[in-house]
Amino acid sequence: MTTASMQKPTPVLLVAVVGLVVTLGIAISQLTSQGHAAFNTNNYGLYWGFPIVIYDYFLLTSTGLAMVATLALLYGGEEFRPLVKRAIWLALAGLAGGVAVLMMELGHPLRALWAIPTSFAFSSPLYWKVICVSLYVISLLLLLAKLIKADGSSVRGSAIVTLVLAAAVTAIAGVVYGSQSFRPFWASGDIPAAFIFESLLGGLAFVFFFTYMAYGFSAERLPQGVRKLFDGKLPGLFALAIFIHLVFVLGRMTTGLYGNAEGLQVWHHIVGSPLFLIEIFVGLLLPLVLMLMAGTRRSGPMQILAALLVMNALLISRYEYIIGGQLVPLFKGSWAPPLLSYTPSMTEWMLLLVAIFLSNAVNAFGERQFRLGEER
Template identity: 55%
Template sequence: MTVATTGFTRPDYVFFGAIGGLLIALAFVLYNMMGVGHAAFNTTSMGVVWGLPIIVYDYFLLTSTGLVFIASLSLVFGIKVFEPIAKRCVWLALAGLTGGVAVLFLELGYPIRALLLTPFAMQTSSPLFWKILLVGLYTALLLLVTLRLHFMRGTAGVRLLSVPLFLAAVGITLVAGSLYGLMSMRPFWFGGEIPVVFLIESFMGGIAFAIFFTFLAHGFTTRGMPDDVKSLFGGVLGQLFAVAIFLHLLFVSGRAITGLYSNAEGLQVWDHIVASPLFHAALWGGIVLPLVLMMVPGLRRQGPIQLLAATLVMLSLFVSRYEFVIGGQLVPLFKGSWAPPLLSYVPSPTEWALLLVGVFLANVVNAFGEWKLDLEWEGHGKG
């Protein structure tokens, strides 16, 4: 394997470190939830019903589908240049999905009930019904492709499984966007472009995670990294990264300008969002700066620049997902005497701990793969 064998990024070090962090965060979450139940979360029935755990789940789920999109460029469409990172992307997709679903299960409180009853409820007009079914199908297909790639010799039959996996990933991403985009009572979310935007952001996040965790596997250096991977990051993948970031910038800036200009009920929340320093940090530091870095060929080919851009995009996407989900709920639906102009929401310590649970669990799964499996494609050696 061409992974780091010294330093703090050794897969076994990351694995055991992530397990330690997971146990601490999980113990904190379970202690609070067993003591006060869902009151440990700062969500309320007065408007903000989807809090940080839902944001974390969506973030990891869309990252997982984005990684499948990257792997599918080789496994489905046969583009050879993406072959060196296909196995790592599939394993990362499984790791991200595991972390996200675990957070959702802990947020639901009684996930088995939802899993058992949803398929038989037949609420076919609800995007949430289709999202749950597609996530189940996607999980099964992802496990099959992972088993085929890592535990069986040869590549025969991989494409047969990869095609439905790719279609399931596209379906989940579009339905996840429709879940928000179809809510006409929430003007901040409503719009036919939202599912397409989710596709773009998923693809962008997949590239960022593929770059970051490939560097992590090689000790945050290009030494020992296969030549074809270095060429891919500085060439085609870096160019696709720049295009995806640019499209994301158009979406964020276009929505902000439209929201600030409009006087439609429900869009006044844009004044609150744009006034936030976090919005500008994500916009200028997490979108514009990585775009510039990836657009300049001389910078794009430098390993530290690729790592910096990927890290900034990962953080920016999380901030954007937070602002999107929470921002859509801040305007009260029903204007009673109790209702302020905008609701408020700050994640509780338990909710932040759930974020850590998802992050640590995803890293446990990924580090195990880097430690015990060969995530480099066969035939690709060190540079």
């Protein structure tokens, strides 16, 4: 089946481009006039704000999409082929949105492009993260080119390289936080593994949502191969990924609530916050039930709802993790409260919209130019 039943991505592309121009203009205006003061971070120890949350969210979603696509290529067989090209392009689109926000958060983004790779800071996880992300982008582009040309003879080797790099980027991102022993809220040896499962969950949620979006959110328009996947194995894999991520979150919460290390007391603040309750009960438990029940797991609207809820839950989870890990001041004194407070500024919210609109614009362009829905 071809892409004849696809909704033309032109309206999505136009809306995304207009939204990008408006939000980018507001963000640049604020950053030009206020500099880094446009971000609501402080000098008490809260250095990484909402832009880092956005960057990590889109980065891990990108690597999750890449892992889903390459695992489908290597072990899924022909039945998973209809989703591979779209997942790879979505990985590039998501990465574009995340990196754009990171560049705007940095004080000297152009300097970072050459200063970080040439710093040779081999002992820093951030150095290896930048190197692996660069190689990861190249591998995605090469794999996509081979998929578009239908060069099946060399796809397997490229898929293995992309899978290894995607897993490496995700694991190193976990090491960046998990190795910081001075922040017990972050420090844990299981964080790299938790990040890998979290990214896989995000990849599956994005596959569901943006595949439906490509066909006008209509289950009847889905190609036969995609419909077979969405009625068969994929909801079960989605439910399993939700369950594993939920176990990691609840396990860390339980350990944090009963731990006595300085910094873990922030868990008592987090578990009572509306965002955390929404994340657990609405963003994870509800989609898990929807994907487990026979009456809803094959329903198109329920799959779309579950994917949307999980996408939002993962953003909340990333926010609670990155911001929550900094709420206890590193050096307490009369100048700092027991817990710091943080609310994203208007500029930071604009950067989230910049990432969303940019990613959607790149994705809609790919849907239009590369026939991502072709089953071959």
